[in-house]
Amino acid sequence: MRWAAPAALRLGEFSLRFRPLDLGWILLTTLGLFAAVLAAATIGSFPLGWQQVWAGLWQPSGSGEGAMAHQVLWQLRMPRILAAMLVGACLSLAGVILQSLTRNALAAPGLIGVEAGGSVTMLMSLVLFPGLVPVYLLPLTALAGGLVVAVFILMLALRGDFSPLRLILVGIGTTAMLQAVSELLLTYGDIDRVESALMWLGGSLHKVTWTEVRVLALWFLLAGVPAMFAFRQLNLLQLGPAVASSRGLSQRRTLAVLLLASVMLTSSAVATAGTMVFVGLIGPHLARQCCGDRHGILLPLAALSGALLVLIGDTLGRWVFAPLQLPAGLVVAIVGAPYFIFLIARRREFAN
Amino acid sequence: MSDAAELSPARRPWLSFAGLGLLGLVLLFTAFLHLGLGAKALDWTTTWQALSQYDPTNLDHAVVRDSRLARLLVAVVVGAALAVAGVLIQAITDNPLADPGILGINGGAAFFVVAGLLMVPGTDFAYLPWYAFLGAVSAAVIVALLGGRAHNPVRLTLAGAAVAALFSAMTATVLLLDQQGLEKLRHWLTGAIGAADVSKLLQVTPYLVIGLLLALSQVRSLDAHRLGARAAAGLGVNILRLKVVGLVAVVLLSGSVVAVAGPIGFVGLVVPHAVRLVVSADYRWILGYSVIVGALLVVLADLLARVAVRPYEINTGIVTAMIGGPLFIALVIRRVK
Numbered sequence: 001m002r003w004a005a006p007a008a009l010r011l012g013e014f015s016l017r018f019r020p021l022d023l024g025w026i027l028l029t030t031l032g033l034f035a036a037v038l039a040a041a042t043i044g045s046f047p048l049g050w051q052q053v054w055a056g057l058w059q060p061s062g063s064g065e066g067a068m069a070h071q072v073l074w075q076l077r078m079p080r081i082l083a084a085m086l087v088g089a090c091l092s093l094a095g096v097i098l099q100s101l102t103r104n105a106l107a108a109p110g111l112i113g114v115e116a117g118g119s120v121t122m123l124m125s126l127v128l129f130p131g132l133v134p135v136y137l138l139p140l141t142a143l144a145g146g147l148v149v150a151v152f153i154l155m156l157a158l159r160g161d162f163s164p165l166r167l168i169l170v171g172i173g174t175t176a177m178l179q180a181v182s183e184l185l186l187t188y189g190d191i192d193r194v195e196s197a198l199m200w201l202g203g204s205l206h207k208v209t210w211t212e213v214r215v216l217a218l219w220f221l222l223a224g225v226p227a228m229f230a231f232r233q234l235n236l237l238q239l240g241p242a243v244a245s246s247r248g249l250s251q252r253r254t255l256a257v258l259l260l261a262s263v264m265l266t267s268s269a270v271a272t273a274g275t276m277v278f279v280g281l282i283g284p285h286l287a288r289q290c291c292g293d294r295h296g297i298l299l300p301l302a303a304l305s306g307a308l309l310v311l312i313g314d315t316l317g318r319w320v321f322a323p324l325q326l327p328a329g330l331v332v333a334i335v336g337a338p339y340f341i342f343l344i345a346r347r348r349e350f351a352n
Numbered sequence: 353m354s355d356a357a358e359l360s361p362a363r364r365p366w367l368s369f370a371g372l373g374l375l376g377l378v379l380l381f382t383a384f385l386h387l388g389l390g391a392k393a394l395d396w397t398t399t400w401q402a403l404s405q406y407d408p409t410n411l412d413h414a415v416v417r418d419s420r421l422a423r424l425l426v427a428v429v430v431g432a433a434l435a436v437a438g439v440l441i442q443a444i445t446d447n448p449l450a451d452p453g454i455l456g457i458n459g460g461a462a463f464f465v466v467a468g469l470l471m472v473p474g475t476d477f478a479y480l481p482w483y484a485f486l487g488a489v490s491a492a493v494i495v496a497l498l499g500g501r502a503h504n505p506v507r508l509t510l511a512g513a514a515v516a517a518l519f520s521a522m523t524a525t526v527l528l529l530d531q532q533g534l535e536k537l538r539h540w541l542t543g544a545i546g547a548a549d550v551s552k553l554l555q556v557t558p559y560l561v562i563g564l565l566l567a568l569s570q571v572r573s574l575d576a577h578r579l580g581a582r583a584a585a586g587l588g589v590n591i592l593r594l595k596v597v598g599l600v601a602v603v604l605l606s607g608s609v610v611a612v613a614g615p616i617g618f619v620g621l622v623v624p625h626a627v628r629l630v631v632s633a634d635y636r637w638i639l640g641y642s643v644i645v646g647a648l649l650v651v652l653a654d655l656l657a658r659v660a661v662r663p664y665e666i667n668t669g670i671v672t673a674m675i676g677g678p679l680f681i682a683l684v685i686r687r688v689k
Binding site: 278 | 453454509514518525528529617618669676677
């Protein structure tokens, strides 16, 4: 089949081999993302038409009716849309990296407790010392908690005979414990603060402004973009430690750097939007259905599908019960938990 | 015969009775502490007098009699019920990691209770146990279907985690849609024994008694089931009946607990493992010990919850999660291959 012959993209020492079909998938997801962005921009308590959105995007600022549309679009909808996409991309990328490091298709940052760890330190800083940490460094507080959990999990995962399933079960235990800690903080906070904290824990983007978008973009540039260039290392790691070291991969350092990247991505998402347990599982899994385990394509495709997932979740959450808003994370969980169940039901190692 | 078998209660019943008696004494002592300590610590004599020579005009006596005694009673019953539910569910699923909390049964019950309270007008407490049973049954059935026919603890646990996540997301959704409900229910949702009262306990007592009797009726079948489902079937045990009756008992016990005190996790996980350290065979003894140890665990957890950050209180469910979480992880690391 000539049309499926792999092509190669060379850029310095990086060479990325891809198949035409991969480009098709990326194109399709990107188109879907565009459609979702347009839908998200029109839907809301102040409905806008397609033309108004289009005009509002390009006009510097209109007058009268146009000014209002411009205001809604640029002050409320655009930051929220961008933040949803960035959060989804971050979590999904973090999921792919974690899954390849542990060689475990179920290892998502939400399931193994990294998100819970991040949210505990975040809640501590929010409830106990509000205003102590500047917005740009908030991901750092989430990073501290997430990193502790991730290192603990990885140490277990790398112990000789540690099976993937035990890893997930340990994660479930860790998550339950950490949830108790966050509940502790939630039950005793001031009710107004707790309400917004519950909203935040459920994975909400309702208070996002351009500042949060900038923070997310910064962290995505710091951790996500470099991670996308690590596809060669991830491909090697997936073949197992023996093959990887025989191809000259310094495992310890690669693991440490990639784990840090994964936790950084998770933390920035958690710091902005709270916990979204299933995004890091479903985003990568959808992408894997399309292009398999070739990380050169898998990483960007997973980022795109994660972005699409959270954007759709957030838009649905705004729309279904309007004027009430559901956090995107809850919408994703209500869709994602059945999907996870479906994955478990289908896994061959459980078939007995 | 190994030493463990020599010590097993079937051979030395007096030893098991002594152990049970000792634990009972420890429980009494802890219960007394529970009455005495709290936001306001009372000395021994005052606590004792409040029980023996009640003086209605004495405020300290009123504290002991009116609020702490009720709370103690709730803690004892909740602990015993959850422990029995844990023993049953670990036995019928043959899964050392099973627990009404981890398998999503508490979560299902909690969701139905929250949804019923906030969305069905005119709901009063009498209906809540039924909502809880309905939720517990639906979660249990989903998890059981997902767990599949073959014996597979890991799959069952993962299915339980997914169902628990689903129900907790739905509970959070309902609470966010009804903001006043959040204020009312947030303590209850993390397992609050403090918010429970004796009248609620009395209302669920019939269900608890039925659940306990059902559990006791299956003791022989449970003993046989320990040898494996096939061997038990060979001994004439009706496996399907064992599982259905056991599950009904679990649903009644944990549903009643959720209706009274909210979802309290990990008690059903911890207690059976603790009990097996002492008694290994014979489900009569395992159940008997579980009742006492479960009550002891929850009374202790509740005591800790009230004393740790005086004058504030931590919710009891949070304390049990802090105790049970590490045990769960240790069990996974040791047991799951």
